[in-house]
Amino acid sequence: MxxxxxxxxxxxxxxxxxxxxxxxxxxxxxxxxxxxxxxxxxxxxxxxxxxxxxxxxxxxxxxxxxxxxxxxxxxxxxxxxxxxxxxxxxxxxYLLPDSAHIQESDAAYLNYKHVRGALTDLTGRDQNEIKKMLKKNGRTDDDAVSRYMDRYGLARVEPLYTSADAxxxxxxxxxxxxxxxxxxxxxxxxxxxxxxxxxxxxxxxxxxxxxxxxxxxxxxxxxxxxxxxxxxxxxxxxxxxxxxxxxxxxxxxxxxxSHEPVADMTPHLKQIITETVERGGTLLIPAFAFGRTQELLYAIHDLYNNNEVPKVPIYVDSPLATRITRVYGEHPEVYDRQTHSDFLTEGKNPFLFDHLHFTESVEESMALMREDRPHIVLSASGMCEGGRILHHLRYKIHNEKNTILIVGYMAAHTLGRRLKEKGMEYAQNGRRGEAPVMRFMNKEYPLKARVVSLDGFSxxxxxxxxxxxxxxxxxxxxxxxxxxxxxxxxxxxxxxxxxxxxxxxxxxxxxxxxxxx
Structure with missing residues (x-):
């Protein structure tokens, strides 16, 4: 054996x-x-x-x-x-079809980039003209990309697996x-x-x-x-x-x-929310859709119930996190005694409360990114390697009023790891001098937002x-x-x-x- x-x-x-x-x-x-x-x-x-x-x-x-x-x-x-x-x-x-969608989207994007680069070299056309050929109503035209790949014999990037495979x-x-x-x-x-x-x-x-x-x-x-x-x-x-x-x-x-004690997490979260709101900023939390998002909602719900923090709007901007939160609601048999006594015995859902909003559409998400009034956003992916969190970051990362709260493990070579290391290094140096520069989505952004880490939520x-x-x-x-x-x-x-x-x-x-x- x-x-x-x-x-x-x-x-x-x-x-x-x-x-x-x-x-x-x-x-x-x-x-x-x-x-x-x-x-x-x-x-x-x-x-x-x-x-x-x-x-x-x-x-x-x-x-x-x-x-x-x-x-x-x-x-x-x-x-x-x-x-x-x-x-x-x-x-x-929910998780596996979502993973498949990411695989398909990544493959489609890489194929688009490949075709755009190849057409520039092969036809001599400028980038703007090629973009018009490969896009329809502002979105990549997958059929056009496929036709040009066939015409010029370009190798396709295939997704690891498809939605049908999932x-x-x-x-x-x-x-x-x-x-x-x-x-x-x-x-x-x-x-x-x-x-x-x-x-x-x-x-x-x-x-x-x-x-x-x-x-x-x-x-x-x-x-x-x-x-x-x-x-x-x-x-x-x-x-x-x-x-x-x-x-x-x-x-x-x-x-x-060694993590911070679990008992210290809610007081620290209270302090971070309060300080960010008092600055007039947004609290941006890259959070895993499964597990971390629900734990944070539970903690914030408790703080709101006890009137311990300013009750600003909270947005879960991740369709996957929204669906997984429903799964949590469907399995109260695995909850601990504290959750039963705090919520279930009073007929309350730990994951539904006033001021909480689940953002579904892309249009809602884009409007939220431009929102200047204080609010809290939990968005995926947890390691900042994809998803809507990247768009929130590009709108919020340059403003020192805002806070990026790191609440989970960030693997080596991910944007989340770089944000945590560079942001906390900048804070330890008294935030003096030029802010570190973060590159993502093909652009560079100054990391002026405050970066805070709470490892105890791990x-x-x-x-x-x-x-x-x-x-x-x-x-x-x-x-x-x-x-x-x-x-x-x-x-x-x-x-x-x-x-x-x-x-x-x-x-x-x-x-x-x-x-x-």
């Missing part, structure tokens, strides 16, 4: 691991790598195995870096089921309740426990048999924080038959860092919380393979675990490990 690590090995995104016995194989997650466009495209397009050999996929949660390549897996021959929790299955019904993949999903055993493959079964990361996230125990012996493999997925609102804490009590763990695959995103447990999960749970762990972490975080956490007496392994991409008792 062995496991092979195909993604999120010494890096954060693209989780994918194959568990193999003599009889069958399952995949633990099938996530998308996120980073520089060229590198991400290269990594995401190649499946390092034939998908037809996989019996089933066990999906820890719905975030795209864990689920985003499932449509490609199906497209290339996977015929099994995607086993996951019910809430995760419901969320994926819809087909969703027919393979089989949502399961927590604490319910289900067959994962021949001589393999799995059970999902609460991970506390986002709605529907799971710590999975896989029980496998080979040559008369039983093995328990624990896949943590992403471990959440303790004492956060909305969803329950990571589970610490496991069934007796699941307690002896031969190998644990454990995330390490914040393996060498959905990932920090070093101490992951240790708490290990030490306070009733699991008996023989060996740990660290995944889903940048090298410095992973190395730091490995040293911490070794000092605590754990045997630790840090796999590289493509590396295998034989599991034995």
């Amino acid at each position: 062995q496991i092979r690590f195909y993604g999120a090995a010494r890096e954060v995104t693209g989780s994918m691991h194959m568990l193999e016995t003599e009889k069958d194989r399952i995949l633990l997650d099938c996530g998308m790598f996120q980073g520089r466009r060229a590198e991400a495209d290269e990594k995401n397009r190649v499946m390092p195995f034939d998908p037809a050999i996989i019996a089933n996929v066990v999906l820890s949660h719905a975030h795209i870096d864990h689920s985003g390549r499932i449509p490609l897996l199906v497209k290339k021959g996977f015929a099994g089921n995607v086993l996951t929790t019910r809430a995760t299955a419901d969320a994926c019904h 819809e087909q993949a969703l027919t393979h999903f089989a949502g399961q309740p927590y604490n319910h055993r289900v067959t994962a493959a021949r001589d393999m079964e799995c059970v999902f426990y609460e991970a506390g990361h986002i709605l529907g996230s799971a710590v999975t125990i896989i029980r496998a048999k080979e040559r008369g012996r039983s093995y328990n493999i624990c896949y943590t997925g992403d471990i959440g924080r303790f004492d956060k609102p909305i969803i329950r804490d990571p589970q610490l009590q496991f069934a007796e038959q699941d307690r002896d763990i031969d190998l644990m695959l454990m995330e390490s995103t914040y393996g060498d860092r 959905a990932h447990g920090d070093k101490n919380e992951m240790l708490r999960f290990l030490k306070e749970s009733n699991l008996r762990v023989k060996r740990i393979a660290l995944v889903h972490g940048e090298p410095e975080q992973m190395d730091g956490f490995a040293q911490t675990l070794k000092k605590e007496g754990y045997k630790v392994f840090m796999p590289r991409t493509g590396e295998g490990l034989r599991i034995h008792r």
Whole structure:
């Protein structure tokens, strides 16, 4: 029996691991790598195995870096089921089609750019004339782009997968309740426990048999924080038959860092909202559509209920976040006790309240970007690599009245990471001298808006919380393979675990490990 690590090995995104016995194989997650466009495209397009050999996929949660390549897996021959929790299955019904739309839009844009450049070289026409040829009513004419690509033999950029591929993949999903055993493959079964990361996230125990012996493999997925609102804490009590763990695959995103205490988050958010409104500015929050947006809405709702901040309009400017917020509303069975007592027992929806608006149309979004009166905007994408947040940034980034609030993990080489690093460096230097310049959407913008980071809103447990999960749970762990972490975080956490007496392994991409008792 062995496991092979195909993604999120010494890096954060693209989780994918194959568990193999003599009889069958399952995949633990099938996530998308996120980073520089060229590198991400290269990594995401190649499946390092034939998908037809996989019996089933066990999906820890719905975030795209864990689920985003499932449509490609199906497209290339996977015929099994995607086993996951019910809430995760419901969320994926919005997340995967949205991911497909992004793939299609990116491919269309790159093809347009390719044709425009080629026509300039081949025909000698100026750029304005070519733009008129390739656009209709201000929008790219995909049919015209396609005709010119055929005429001049230009290579097309194909999307990683299409909307139809995503819809087909969703027919393979089989949502399961927590604490319910289900067959994962021949001589393999799995059970999902609460991970506390986002709605529907799971710590999975896989029980496998080979040559008369039983093995328990624990896949943590992403471990959440303790004492956060909305969803329950990571589970610490496991069934007796699941307690002896031969190998644990454990995330390490914040393996060498400590977050601010959860209790400090709302007071800090209160201060940021108040100061921004008093300056007459906009609070702009790049937020993941799934998880972070809902946590922030919950916190702001609480502040508004208690009259602790000025009640300016709040806009969720992300169609995906709007749909995912509905999914949260449909799964109160996974809420924690605090959410029940604060909202549900009084008949209130945590995610619907006065002053909150969900922006659907492009026209509404564009009008909002030009709004000068104080307000709050939550918009995707969370790492500022695409979506409506980029348009809000180009309207707001140059004004020192405004605040950009960073509330989540920003992967290396993303615009979000650059905003956080350059903005906070500028603040530490007293905001003296020229503001740093940020380049995005083919233009340069001075970063005069204030950049503030609240790491405590992270959905990932920090070093101490992951240790708490290990030490306070009733699991008996023989060996740990660290995944889903940048090298410095992973190395730091490995040293911490070794000092605590754990045997630790840090796999590289493509590396295998034989599991034995």
